[in-house]
Structure formats: C-alpha cells, structure tokens
Amino acid sequence: MAKRDYYEVLGVQKNASKDDIKKAYRKLAIQYHPDKNPGNKEAEEKFKEATEAYEVLADDQKKAAYDQFGFAGVEGMGGGQQDYSQVFRGFEDIFGDFSGIFDTFFGGNRGFRGSGGGQGGVRQGANLRYDIEIPFKDAVFGTKVEIQYSRNESCPVCKGSGAANGAGRKTCPTCQGSGQVRHSQGFFSVASTCHSCGGEGYVIEQPCRECGGSGAQKKRQKIMVTIPAGVENGKRVVIPRQGDAGPNGGPAGDLYVFIRIKPHEYFERQDLDLYCAVPISVSQAALGADIHVATLDSKTIKVKVPAGIQNGKMLRIRDEGVPAGGRRGNLYIKLMIQIPEKLSRRGKELLEELAKVEGQNDSPKPIPLSTLGE
Ligand SMILES: [Zn+2]
Numbered sequence: 001m002a003k004r005d006y007y008e009v010l011g012v013q014k015n016a017s018k019d020d021i022k023k024a025y026r027k028l029a030i031q032y033h034p035d036k037n038p039g040n041k042e043a044e045e046k047f048k049e050a051t052e053a054y055e056v057l058a059d060d061q062k063k064a065a066y067d068q069f070g071f072a073g074v075e076g077m078g079g080g081q082q083d084y085s086q087v088f089r090g091f092e093d094i095f096g097d098f099s100g101i102f103d104t105f106f107g108g109n110r111g112f113r114g115s116g117g118g119q120g121g122v123r124q125g126a127n128l129r130y131d132i133e134i135p136f137k138d139a140v141f142g143t144k145v146e147i148q149y150s151r152n153e154s155c156p157v158c159k160g161s162g163a164a165n166g167a168g169r170k171t172c173p174t175c176q177g178s179g180q181v182r183h184s185q186g187f188f189s190v191a192s193t194c195h196s197c198g199g200e201g202y203v204i205e206q207p208c209r210e211c212g213g214s215g216a217q218k219k220r221q222k223i224m225v226t227i228p229a230g231v232e233n234g235k236r237v238v239i240p241r242q243g244d245a246g247p248n249g250g251p252a253g254d255l256y257v258f259i260r261i262k263p264h265e266y267f268e269r270q271d272l273d274l275y276c277a278v279p280i281s282v283s284q285a286a287l288g289a290d291i292h293v294a295t296l297d298s299k300t301i302k303v304k305v306p307a308g309i310q311n312g313k314m315l316r317i318r319d320e321g322v323p324a325g326g327r328r329g330n331l332y333i334k335l336m337i338q339i340p341e342k343l344s345r346r347g348k349e350l351l352e353e354l355a356k357v358e359g360q361n362d363s364p365k366p367i368p369l370s371t372l373g374e
C-alpha cells in the first residue's frame with residue numbers, strides 16, 4: 001500500500017497549528033483505537049497511520065525534515081508503532097574552505113527484522129547525512145571534496161552481536177520479547193518502543209567488553225566525494241554503504257552528502273546558462289568595441305560589442321556556460337553603459353561638440369518601457 005501524505009492522513013493543512021494537529025490526531029485515535037475496534041485490521045492500520053503522521057507533524061524537527069524531504073526526511077524517525085529509533089548525531093567540520101554543517105541523521109532501521117519475534121534481528125544500519133557548502137565555480141565544473149565524519153562500524157570482537165564471547169541472549173524481561181511497551185495516555189493507551197531492549201525484544205546476558213553490548217564502534221572516517229560538474233543547489237550525492245554498520249552484521253546504511261552552493265560575486269546561474277554584467281563606456285556603446293571579458297574558469301575571451309548597443313542588452317557567448325551531460329550552456333553578458341559622473345575638460349568639450357551636432361531635443365516623447373534592455 002502506498003504511503004499517504006501525513007497532512008492528508010490527519011486531514012490538516014500544511015500550515016495547521018500544533019493544536020489543530022493534536023486535535024485532528026485525537027479524533028482519529030479515538031475513532032480507530034484498537035481497543036475500540038478489536039480484530040478490525042483496517043482500523044488498526046488507520047490508527048498506526050495516524051499515529052505515525054502525528055509523531056512526525058507534532059515534532060518541529062521531524063516536521064521540518066518531512067516538509068523538506070518528504071518521507072525520506074523522516075525515514076526511521078517515525079512512530080512508536082514502528083520498530084524505529086530516533087537518532088541524532090553531530091558531525092564535525094571538515095577542512096578549510098568547506099564547512100560541514102551537521103545535522104540530523106535521517107536514516108534508520110529501514111531494513112528487515114528477523115522473523116523470530118525480534119530475536120537477533122539483522123538490519124541495515126542508519127543512513128548518515130553530511131552537509132557541505134561548495135564554491136560556485138566548483139559546482140559548475142565539478143570537484144572532489146574530502147570529508148571526515150564518524151560512523152558506527154561493526155565491533156570486531158563480537159562481530160556486531162554485542163554479546164561477550166559465547167554469551168547468549170535472553171528475552172527482554174520488560175516487554176517479554178515484543179519490543180514494545182504500552183503506556184496509558186489519558187483515555188487511551190499507546191504502544192512505544194521498549195527502552196530496555198531498544199525494541200529488539202531481547203537483551204544480552206553478558207555484554208561484549210569491547211563495545212559495551214552495542215555491537216558497534218565509532219570510527220572516524222575520511223572519504224573523497226566526487227561532486228559532478230553542473231550539480232545544482234540542494235542536490236545530494238549518495239555514497240552507498242558508508243553510513244552506519246547494521247546491527248548483528250547487517251548491511252551498512254548509505255551516506256548522503258547534501259550540497260549547498262555559495263553564491264558567486266559576479267556570476268549567476270540559471271540551469272546551464274551563466275550570467276554576468278560588465279560595464280562599457282558611452283563611446284564604446286555608440287561606436288562599438290572589442291572588449292575582453294574573464295569567464296568563470298578564468299579564461300579571457302574577446303567579445304565584440306556592436307555599435308549602437310543599448311544599455312542592459314545581453315550578448316550571448318555560446319558554450320561558455322555550465323557543462324553537464326556532454327553539453328554546455330551559454331554565457332550571457334549584460335552590458336551596462338556607464339555614464340561618466342565627472343568629465344575631463346577635453347571630454348566635456350567633445351560632448352558639447354556632440355550635443356551641437358545632435359541638436360537639442362528638449363521635448364522628448366515617451367517610449368514604451370519594454371524597449372529598455374533586459
Ligand atoms: Zn563488541
């Protein structure tokens with residue numbers, strides 16, 4: 001069954017207040033609560049769906065992640081009905097010019113559990129998220145960035161099981177192996193993940209000394225991330241299997257590197273095209289000129305300014321834009337005519353001469369605004 005949008009599930013608008021969200025959930029929870037609908041699978045599903053939606057939308061951080069990234073943003077952060085645990089972690093900064101801004105983990109136990117009532121479930125490790133900010137030019141031409149972060153690796157002593165050599169596991173005494181406990185919340189009860197066993201349903205009789213029973217060891221890791229040419233702001237690069245190791249030898253999660261692009265002082269970008277503006281003089285605009293313009297990749301190109309060009313007109317230079325997918329966009333140069341604020345004596349004489357030749361037009365007629373160059 002496809003997952004329904006959380007707002008749709010609760011029947012609230014995106015801008016609904018916390019109170020409205022709570023009210024909407026309360027209504028659904030009363031209607032579909034399993035204790036009121038014994039044996040009704042559909043009601044149970046509806047109850048779970050509403051609870052999951054509520055747990056995300058009632059939490060500012062999860063709500064923000066959901067609004068921005070949809071289900072992927074809150075994957076594994078979900079409801080108490082799920083076998084998910086919520087994890088947050090910081091990342092340290094990375095070197096030099098790039099700042100690694102840390103954030104949340106949005107990964108989670110998206111893998112599978114063992115079918116034996118949670119005994120020793122093998123699951124995929126959490127996905128990790130890393131944010132980087134890269135210079136405009138690097139985003140256009142592509143780059144490699146070394147990032148440093150820490151991830152959970154499987155403990156080498158217990159191979160991720162968390163149990164000391166030969167020690168077994170026993171059913172969790174708190175939840176009797178179900179991985180969930182029920183709490184009364186006012187007029188109804190809600191199941192949530194058991195804290196004694198973290199939802200696993202079992203506890204280790206004798207924890208591994210190396211890892212204290214977690215089965216994981218935190219390790220610093222450096223990796224080189226290739227940022228493709230033409231990458232867009234907000235896009236992410238996924239590096240498979242570089243997230244946390246999975247419990248009990250499960251596969252590692254992925255590392256998501258989110259890219260933010262620093263604006264450039266002079267260049268702007270629209271899809272594959274680059275834009276910049278250069279000043280020209282009144283005489284260059286009137287007479288035409290060859291000018292030299294620096295491109296984003298620090299080449300100098302010769303550009304012919306046609307005689308009689310108007311202020312704000314754009315010249316197109318083919319194939320000097322963003323390279324991506326085997327082609328390249330264009331560079332657009334906007335010409336900004338600079339009227340001299342101070343004239344030399346000679347300059348003034350020449351312009352006065354020009355004014356005489358042109359004749360005085362002291363009653364100009366309006367022209368359409370659309371003729372202004374853009
Ligand atoms: Zn261990």
Ligand SMILES: [Zn+2]
Pocket residue numbers: 172173174175176177178179180194195196197198199200201202
């Ligand atoms: Zn338990």
